[in-house]
Every structure is written in C-alpha cells, then in structure tokens.
Amino acid sequence: xxxxxxxxxxxxxxxxxxxxxxxxxxxxxxxxxxxxxxxxxxxxxxxxxxxxxxxxxxxxxxxxxxxxxxxxxxxxxxxxxxxxxxxxxxxxxxxxxxxxxxxxxxxxxxxxxxxxxxxxxxxxxxxxxxxxxxxxxxxxxxxxxxxxxxxxxxxxxxxxxxxxxxxxxxxxxxxxxxxxxxxxxxxxxxxxxxxxxxxxxxxxxxxxxxxxxxxxxxxxxxxxxxxxxxxxxxxxxxxxxxxxxxxxxxxxxxxxxxxxxxxxxxxxxxxxxxxxxxxxxxxxxxxxxxxxxxxxxxxxxxxxxxxxxxxxxxxxxxxxxxxxxxxxxxxxxxxxxxxxxxxxxxxxxxxxxxxxxxxxxxxxxxxxxxxxxxxxxxxxxxxxxxxxxxxxxxxxxxxxxxxxxxxxxxxxxxxxxxxxxxxxxxxxxxxxxxxxxxxxxxxxxxxxxxxxxxxxxxxxxxxxxxxxxxxxxxxxxx
Numbered sequence: 001x002x003x004x005x006x007x008x009x010x011x012x013x014x015x016x017x018x019x020x021x022x023x024x025x026x027x028x029x030x031x032x033x034x035x036x037x038x039x040x041x042x043x044x045x046x047x048x049x050x051x052x053x054x055x056x057x058x059x060x061x062x063x064x065x066x067x068x069x070x071x072x073x074x075x076x077x078x079x080x081x082x083x084x085x086x087x088x089x090x091x092x093x094x095x096x097x098x099x100x101x102x103x104x105x106x107x108x109x110x111x112x113x114x115x116x117x118x119x120x121x122x123x124x125x126x127x128x129x130x131x132x133x134x135x136x137x138x139x140x141x142x143x144x145x146x147x148x149x150x151x152x153x154x155x156x157x158x159x160x161x162x163x164x165x166x167x168x169x170x171x172x173x174x175x176x177x178x179x180x181x182x183x184x185x186x187x188x189x190x191x192x193x194x195x196x197x198x199x200x201x202x203x204x205x206x207x208x209x210x211x212x213x214x215x216x217x218x219x220x221x222x223x224x225x226x227x228x229x230x231x232x233x234x235x236x237x238x239x240x241x242x243x244x245x246x247x248x249x250x251x252x253x254x255x256x257x258x259x260x261x262x263x264x265x266x267x268x269x270x271x272x273x274x275x276x277x278x279x280x281x282x283x284x285x286x287x288x289x290x291x292x293x294x295x296x297x298x299x300x301x302x303x304x305x306x307x308x309x310x311x312x313x314x315x316x317x318x319x320x321x322x323x324x325x326x327x328x329x330x331x332x333x334x335x336x337x338x339x340x341x342x343x344x345x346x347x348x349x350x351x352x353x354x355x356x357x358x359x360x361x362x363x364x365x366x367x368x369x370x371x372x373x374x375x376x377x378x379x380x381x382x383x384x385x386x387x388x389x390x391x392x393x394x395x396x397x398x399x400x401x402x403x404x405x406x407x408x409x410x411x412x413x414x415x416x417x418x419x420x421x422x423x424x425x426x427x428x429x430x431x432x433x434x435x436x437x438x439x440x441x442x443x444x445x446x447x448x449x450x451x452x453x454x455x456x457x458x459x460x461x462x463x464x465x466x467x468x469x470x471x472x473x474x475x476x477x478x
Contacts (some may be wrong), residue, residue: 009137030464044087067183114140136171139206162210173201216383217404221246249466284370300371305334310377371376
C-alpha cells in the first residue's frame with residue numbers, strides 16, 4: 001500500500017479560510033482506499049472549534065531544534081470519514097483567532113510547522129512514500145528534506161509534490177531573518193534556490209526542491225509561465241515546466257447536491273429543475289426583501305470582494321448591470337470600497353440589489369440554488385470552485401476566460417447548440433456587460449435554449465472522482 005502525507009496550513013472541516021481547505025479536506029476521501037493510505041497533517045490552531053478539539057487524542061510530544069531555539073512539539077490525532085488527521089501543537093505559534101496573522105510571524109510559524117511535520121514522522125512510525133505539500137506555508141518541507149534530514153536513513157526515498165493553489169502568495173521575508181529562523185546554511189540562499197529579488201521565498205524553495213509541481217488547473221499551469229500571471233516566478237515555472245502539471249480541483253458532490261441539500265428552500269434535480277428551481281428564487285427574493293417576481297434575471301456573486309475577482313469591472317458598469325429586469329445578490333467581504341459599493345446600490349435599488357457583507361455557508365447554498373446566473377469576471381483564477389457549484393445547481397456561470405474558469409466552463413455556441421455557460425476573453429468592463437446582456441437575451445427570448453445550457457451543465461462531472469484519478473496516476477509515476 002502506498003503511503004501519502006498531506007501537509008497543509010488549513011483543512012475543512014477543522015479550519016477554513018479559502019479553497020485550499022476544501023481541497024485538503026476532500027481529496028483524500030476520494031482516493032482509492034485499497035491502494036493508498038493517505039493522512040493529513042495541519043497545525044492545531046487555537047481557532048479550531050472546541051467540538052473538534054474534544055475529539056482529538058493525544059499521541060506524543062517531543063522537543064525540536066529550530067535553528068538556535070528549542071521548541072515543544074505536541075501531536076494529536078483524530079479520524080474523520082476514514083482519514084487520519086494529525087495536529088501539530090504549539091501554543092506559542094498557533095494562538096490567535098485566525099490561522100494567519102502578520103507575515104513576519106507567519107514566516108517563523110510555518111518554518112516551525114514544516115520542520116515539525118518531518119520530525120513527527122518517525123515518532124508516529126509513519127514513513128510516507130510521498131509528502132504532498134500545499135502552498136507556501138509548506139514550501140520548506142522539500143528543502144529541509146534535502147538538507148540535514150537526509151543524514152537519517154528514515155527519510156531516504158521520500159518524494160515530494162508541491163501544489164500551488166495561488167501563486168500570488170509566496171511567503172517572502174528578508175534573508176537574514178529567514179536564515180536565523182530556519183537554521184539553513186548560506187548554500188540555500190542563492191538565486192537558483194530560495195533567494196528571489198533580494199529576499200527569501202518559501203514557495204520558491206518548495207518549487208525548486210520538490211520532485212513534482214502541480215497547480216489547480218491546466219490553463220493556470222500554462223499562464224504562470226508568463227510574466228503577467230507569473231508573479232515574478234515565471235522564469236522558474238518555465239525552467240520547471242518538465243515536472244509541472246495542472247489538475248483541476250473538484251467539489252464535494254455530497255455537500256453540494258441540489259437533490260439532498262438541506263440548506264435550500266426546495267430540492268430539485270436535473271430532471272425537474274424546470275419546475276422546482278424557481279421556488280428557490282422566490283424564497284430568496286422573499287428572504288432578502290427583493291421584488292418577488294419570477295421574470296427577473298437574478299445574478300449571484302459569492303466571493304471575496306477584491307480586485308483579483310474582477311470587482312473593478314463590475315464597479316465601472318454597475319449602473320447598467322442593475323437594470324430593471326435584473327436582480328443582483330452579493331455575498332462576501334473584502335476591500336472596503338467594494339463592500340460600500342454594493343451597500344450603496346442595495347440602498348439605491350432596494351427591490352433589485354441585495355448586499356450581504358458577511359459570509360454564511362447557508363446563504364451561499366441558497367444563492368447557488370436560487371439564481372439564474374453566477375458572475376465570476378476574475379482577473380486571474382487558479383481554479384475557482386463557485387463556477388463548479390453553479391454548474392451543479394443549474395445556475396449558469398458567466399466567467400472571464402482565465403485559469404480554471406476557462407477549463408471548466410464551455411462557452412455557449414448558439415449555432416452548434418453547445419456550451420454550459422457564457423464567457424468573455426478580454427479584461428474589459430463593457431465586454432463583460434455585453435456578454436451578460438447576451439445571456440439575458442437567451443434567458444428571456446430563447447428559454448428552451450437556456451434550459452438546454454442548464455441540462456448540459458448539470459450532467460458534467462466535476463466531483464473529486466476525476467481529480468483523484470489524475471492524482472493517483474501522478475503518485476504512481478513518482
């Protein structure tokens with residue numbers, strides 16, 4: 001049986017700030033259990049809910065050198081849905097209300113976590129064939145593994161995979177401090193290793209030293225080789241292109257299932273959505289105080305409200321977007337100017353704009369089920385999960401052709417009768433507006449065509465099953 005350890009900074013259902021947690025929490029469940037023993041290791045944050053902490057069993061503890069410091073490492077364990085989860089405990093590093101804080105604290109916190117992951121393995125008597133590292137927070141694991149740990153026979157032969165969920169976040173801090181924290185020698189701080197533009201870069205170290213590098217969609221794996229998307233590492237991505245691949249994320253088809261979802265107003269399926277889906281729309285209109293009218297084109301947005309997600313495009317044409325035949329429902333938090341933008345339009349057009357400036361899983365499910373279309377005009381999007389949920393719920397995605405959005409949403413072609421959504425290619429507000437108007441035209445004037453788009457979208461399989469098979473092929477290759 002092949003053994004794989006997932007090392008990550010967050011994991012659903014224990015702690016979540018974004019899509020990374022969904023991947024680390026869901027993917028192991030879908031791997032072939034007869035062939036793979038997959039375990040997950042994350043920090044034991046103070047912010048993990050007590051209901052989960054009560055289920056953790058104390059395993060062991062030891063002290064570990066981190067450069068000149070001597071630090072306590074506790075290990076706890078729990079089993080959830082057939083997967084063993086380990087938690088690295090150290091109250092000095094993992095206090096606070098969120099997993100991440102100031103970058104200068106996170107740099108030391110995750111250096112500790114990377115080294116503790118490796119030190120814990122012999123104590124747990126678990127020698128993985130592969131350590132699958134996720135994002136910059138685990139970037140030092142492949143580096144440490146090729147350093148002092150190789151002197152210990154236990155670690156020989158362990159391979160590493162580095163998965164980039166978003167290249168924008170790299171774990172960058174000044175070289176002198178990182179040398180002091182990590183205890184790595186000067187040998188590692190050169191331009192072909194951890195050094196980047198005068199600073200030390202955790203993610204770069206992981207990419208250089210890992211045996212394989214993956215990212216979360218095919219298109220994104222190509223895009224990051226270019227200066228625009230490469231975030232200063234495009235040269236490295238081109239140099240490592242022989243071991244770089246893109247595997248698109250999936251979603252949990254148990255959690256996101258309109259037939260069984262307990263959070264939505266009315267369950268429905270691919271067979272009866274023409275009759276039943278509309279009841280979710282009416283329910284949401286009532287709950288949010290919007291005009292309860294079937295014949296409004298309802299657009300949903302569930303997102304972090306940041307520039308990366310294309311909200312500057314929405315800002316430029318929002319007046320035209322909020323036309324009388326349209327309703328706009330927004331859920332999420334982020335940059336103040338976008339929060340205030342939606343608050344203002346909800347005040348100005350109370351019957352057709354709803355601004356929900358917070359996050360609620362229940363409200364998100366209701367929006368996915370109720371809306372006619374789902375808008376994602378991202379500047380860049382490594383994978384994106386919302387468009388996959390939209391397809392699952394028969395809510396037609398309107399996206400910009402970038403990264404995972406381009407890979408998962410097939411643009412509607414009225415001449416061939418194909419496509420699962422609508423897309424535009426240039427990062428341009430009026431191009432976005434015209435594709436929204438085109439979608440509305442199909443919705444209002446060619447209802448049968450619109451329903452066929454939904455039909456095709458709901459039969460697509462973006463569950464973790466597909467992604468898990470591709471990861472299995474990759475693990476076997478290593």
